[in-house]
Amino acid sequence: MSIVVFTExxxxxxxxxxxxxxxxxxxxSVESIPVYDFKMNGKExxxxxxxxxxxxxxxxxxxxxxxxxxxxxxxxTPPVKNVTKKPYAAAISLLASGAEEVVLACDFDREGENxxxxxxxxxxxxxxxxxxxxxxSSLSASEIKNAFSNLVEPDYNMAMSAEARQIxxxxxxxxxxxxxxxxxxxxxxxxxxxxxxxxQTPTCGFVYEREKLIKNFKSKDFWKxxxxxxxxxxDFTGVHRAGNIxxxxxxxxxxxxxxxxxxxxxxxxSVKEARTNPPYPLNTTEFLKRASKFLGVSxxxxxxxxxxxxxxxxxxxxxxxxxxxxxxxxxxxxLVAFSSGIYQKYALTILSAGEITCRNGTKDGHDHxxxxxxxxxxxxxxxxxxxxxxxxxxxxxxxxHFLANLMESAIFEKTRxxxxxxxxxxxVTGSILTNPGWLDVYPFETKNDKLLPLIEEKDEVAVKxxxxxxxETTPPKRLTEAELLTLMDKHGIGTKATAPSHIxxxxxxxxxxxxxxxxxxxxxxxTLMDTLDATVPILxxxxxxxxxxxxxxxxxxxxxxxESALSEGTTLIKQMYSQLTSSKDAIAARMAGTIVDEQVATxxxxxxxxxPECGRMLHxxxxxxxxxxxxxxxxxxxxxxxxxxxxxxxxxxxxxxEKGGVAVMKVGNKYNWAVGIGPCFTCDLExxxxxxxxxxxxxxxxxxMFLITTKDSRFLGCTNRCGHTQSVPKSGRLTILDRxxxxxxxxxxxxxxxxxxxxxFCANRKCSGK
DNA sequence: GCAAGGTC
Numbered sequence: 001m002s003i004v005v006f007t008e009x010x011x012x013x014x015x016x017x018x019x020x021x022x023x024x025x026x027x028x029s030v031e032s033i034p035v036y037d038f039k040m041n042g043k044e045x046x047x048x049x050x051x052x053x054x055x056x057x058x059x060x061x062x063x064x065x066x067x068x069x070x071x072x073x074x075x076x077t078p079p080v081k082n083v084t085k086k087p088y089a090a091a092i093s094l095l096a097s098g099a100e101e102v103v104l105a106c107d108f109d110r111e112g113e114n115x116x117x118x119x120x121x122x123x124x125x126x127x128x129x130x131x132x133x134x135x136x137s138s139l140s141a142s143e144i145k146n147a148f149s150n151l152v153e154p155d156y157n158m159a160m161s162a163e164a165r166q167i168x169x170x171x172x173x174x175x176x177x178x179x180x181x182x183x184x185x186x187x188x189x190x191x192x193x194x195x196x197x198x199x200q201t202p203t204c205g206f207v208y209e210r211e212k213l214i215k216n217f218k219s220k221d222f223w224k225x226x227x228x229x230x231x232x233x234x235d236f237t238g239v240h241r242a243g244n245i246x247x248x249x250x251x252x253x254x255x256x257x258x259x260x261x262x263x264x265x266x267x268x269x270s271v272k273e274a275r276t277n278p279p280y281p282l283n284t285t286e287f288l289k290r291a292s293k294f295l296g297v298s299x300x301x302x303x304x305x306x307x308x309x310x311x312x313x314x315x316x317x318x319x320x321x322x323x324x325x326x327x328x329x330x331x332x333x334x335l336v337a338f339s340s341g342i343y344q345k346y347a348l349t350i351l352s353a354g355e356i357t358c359r360n361g362t363k364d365g366h367d368h369x370x371x372x373x374x375x376x377x378x379x380x381x382x383x384x385x386x387x388x389x390x391x392x393x394x395x396x397x398x399x400x401h402f403l404a405n406l407m408e409s410a411i412f413e414k415t416r417x418x419x420x421x422x423x424x425x426x427x428v429t430g431s432i433l434t435n436p437g438w439l440d441v442y443p444f445e446t447k448n449d450k451l452l453p454l455i456e457e458k459d460e461v462a463v464k465x466x467x468x469x470x471x472e473t474t475p476p477k478r479l480t481e482a483e484l485l486t487l488m489d490k491h492g493i494g495t496k497a498t499a500p501s502h503i504x505x506x507x508x509x510x511x512x513x514x515x516x517x518x519x520x521x522x523x524x525x526x527t528l529m530d531t532l533d534a535t536v537p538i539l540x541x542x543x544x545x546x547x548x549x550x551x552x553x554x555x556x557x558x559x560x561x562x563e564s565a566l567s568e569g570t571t572l573i574k575q576m577y578s579q580l581t582s583s584k585d586a587i588a589a590r591m592a593g594t595i596v597d598e599q600v601a602t603x604x605x606x607x608x609x610x611x612p613e614c615g616r617m618l619h620x621x622x623x624x625x626x627x628x629x630x631x632x633x634x635x636x637x638x639x640x641x642x643x644x645x646x647x648x649x650x651x652x653x654x655x656x657x658e659k660g661g662v663a664v665m666k667v668g669n670k671y672n673w674a675v676g677i678g679p680c681f682t683c684d685l686e687x688x689x690x691x692x693x694x695x696x697x698x699x700x701x702x703x704x705m706f707l708i709t710t711k712d713s714r715f716l717g718c719t720n721r722c723g724h725t726q727s728v729p730k731s732g733r734l735t736i737l738d739r740x741x742x743x744x745x746x747x748x749x750x751x752x753x754x755x756x757x758x759x760x761f762c763a764n765r766k767c768s769g770k
Numbered sequence: 771g772c773a774a775g776g777t778c
Contacts, residue, residue: 008776008777009776009777009778010777010778049777050776050777051776051777051778052775052776052777052778053775053776053777054776056775057773058772059772064771064772066771066772071772074772106776107776110775111775111776112776114775114776115775115776162775165774165775166773166774166775168773169773169774169775170772170773170774171773172773173772173773173774174772174773175772176772176773177771177772177773178771178772181771181772191771193771193772195772195773196772196773197772197773197774198773198774199773199774200773200774307777307778311778319776319777494774494775495774495775495776497775497776497777498774498775498776501774501775502774505773
């Protein structure tokens with residue numbers, strides 16, 4: 001008879017076997033699953049790793065046909081639990097039948113307790129035997145030994161709280177998803193699924209809320225008074241103390257008082273030292289945010305890459321909440337490993353400083369240490385070991401973060417000047433990085449110097465120019481994936497390991513997409529959120545997760561039984577469900593309009609926009625007589641719009657017509673056409689919608705030079721049509737950069753010829769810098 | 771075919 005131990009995963013099983021046996025154990029195989037055997041205190045021990053959950057809930061067979069089952073019925077149907085990983089169940093039965101005792105040694109959290117109970121349930125089917133629990137927060141030798149010499153009772157409440165989560169999530173997800181999918185299919189031909197869930201929906205909700213802010217944003221004018229100052233031959237800029245001034249009269253009044261001033265007086269000067277501390281050690285959430293922000297790698301891909309790096313032994317386990325190192329963490333041997341190769345400089349800096357100090361965070365999930373490198377590797381090693389496109393970049397981030405955490409703070413010297421110009425205060429700031437510290441190893445966060453000439457109080461400075469410039473407030477920016485992860489983390493949506501998958505689900509469903517690092521909501525997602533927001537608002541908000549969380553917390557705390565939590569949760573879901581279904585027709589019609597009809601989807605080029613009459617898709621129709629825009633809902637919807645007779649038509653999907661045209665198209669290379677309105681050149685808003693791409697001031701008149709592209713040529717012309725032109729390179733892809741030439745102030749051009757490196761130069765052929 | 775949570 002033996003003592004049988006189940007852990008959450010194989011890695012933990014082998015680790016624990018090694019610790020308890022002092023390294024003297026045998027690796028056996030039961031149903032082709034690794035089992036670690038050894039003897040301790042005269043007893044046989046057998047340790048096996050599970051693979052996370054090995055059981056899962058589903059509805060009974062007869063409820064699985066969507067068409068034949070009213071989704072509402074699911075709310076009153078208890079799901080059943082089945083084994084999803086048969087070999088593990090078989091191995092558990094075999095081990096249990098020869099056991100005198102079972103010890104559950106899964107991770108010390110809700111899901112871990114639940115996974116342990118899955119093994120317990122299977123074991124108890126074949127044998128009646130005592131089941132104990134080993135609780136440990138890390139796989140360190142002392143904790144493991146301590147846990148196994150102080151076994152406790154399994155925590156039934158904790159396991160049942162995870163049970164409640166599983167059942168409520170499934171009921172809600174299945175009922176809502178089926179309802180929405182089936183309702184929409186009555187109105188639009190689609191095989192796609194419109195899914196709703198307690199994590200994915202509020203995740204999309206964050207993106208939707210931001211989109212609304214952007215859509216409803218009304219820009220306001222403001223004025224800013226700036227002074228171009230000069231001292232000892234160096235220019236610098238001061239900003240009037242009033243900052244952004246929202247009343248035009250006030251700005252004009254101030255400006256009138258000072259506009260002829262030629263000198264200013266340094267009234268106050270202060271120099272302060274500012275420190276920027278190194279980042280905390282990496283936990284999963286922080287890692288995913290940084291991979292997205294610094295490397296542009298999606299959370300999903302970053303987690304998968306980190307998993308591969310971990311399995312190949314380059315970095316530590318990537319799923320952890322902890323951002324502090326244990327007291328006995330061995331920094332030294334790792335630093336020694338990095339003291340040759342490309343990180344040498346930094347490793348030696350840390351080692352030579354004497355005592356190694358890390359800057360610890362405050363989160364401790366009692367699970368795994370922060371993500372850190374396990375061994376030093378070259379780019380070549382990584383690329384050979386892990387065949388994923390961003391493996392090296394991710395490894396490099398982990399190493400640099402690890403080193404940065406152990407380095408000194410960065411120190412800046414910040415100078416503030418108050419300069420009086422005509423009695424008005426102008427603020428000037430400058431900063432110099434005096435000691436880069438950790439920033440040296442961390443190129444992802446660049447902090448540029450802002451240099452000032454050496455000036456003292458009571459010095460006089462020259463005023464070269466005073467400007468009173470009008471600007472507009474800009475709408476909020478789209479969320480980045482990093483910001484979305486922050487919001488999810490803050491509101492408890494998903495866990496460290498599942499957050500990327502909820503983002504991925506939303507992308508897969510066509511609710512939003514990523515454009516570079518930012519997230520843009522798509523029609524289907526926006527309409528779904530808008531509909532839910534109007535019918536079941538709680539669903540779009542993080543509150544839905546919080547409600548379920550509080551129910552299951554009560555189960556864990558023993559304040560509620562599993563049964564009463566399930567019944568309360570089901571009541572909540574039923575309320576939401578009836579709110580949703582009460583306006584079924586309206587919802588389905590709105591949603592159907594956003595579904596790209598499969599016929600249209602195969603012919604994406606012809607898809608124009610949404611029909612304002614019925615909400616379905618508009619598409620281009622070509623007949624022998626000509627071409628026009630029609631509705632895919634024809635003959636039910638007879639809405640049409642004319643199109644110009646000649647020219648290649650391209651839908652400008654990024655452009656919106658300010659006057660309510662359904663879409664904007666480019667006609668050949670000639671002009672733009674707003675569908676439902678007509679050619680854009682007849683519209684007084686043309687310049688606003690298609691502002692010329694200005695590269696600099698016209699050297700002849702007071703106009704501006706802008707890029708003119710025709711069918712067979714391109715050149716710079718003047719917005720005043722004064723006749724002045726300049727040439728630009730005729731071939732290659734041309735981009736006007738935001739950066740300005742330091743000699744003449746025109747924009748820099750980038751030209752990229754095929755198979756050649758891009759070249760950058762000043763747009764001004766007559767620039768003094770050449 | 772539906773959710774979210776483990777891990778491979």
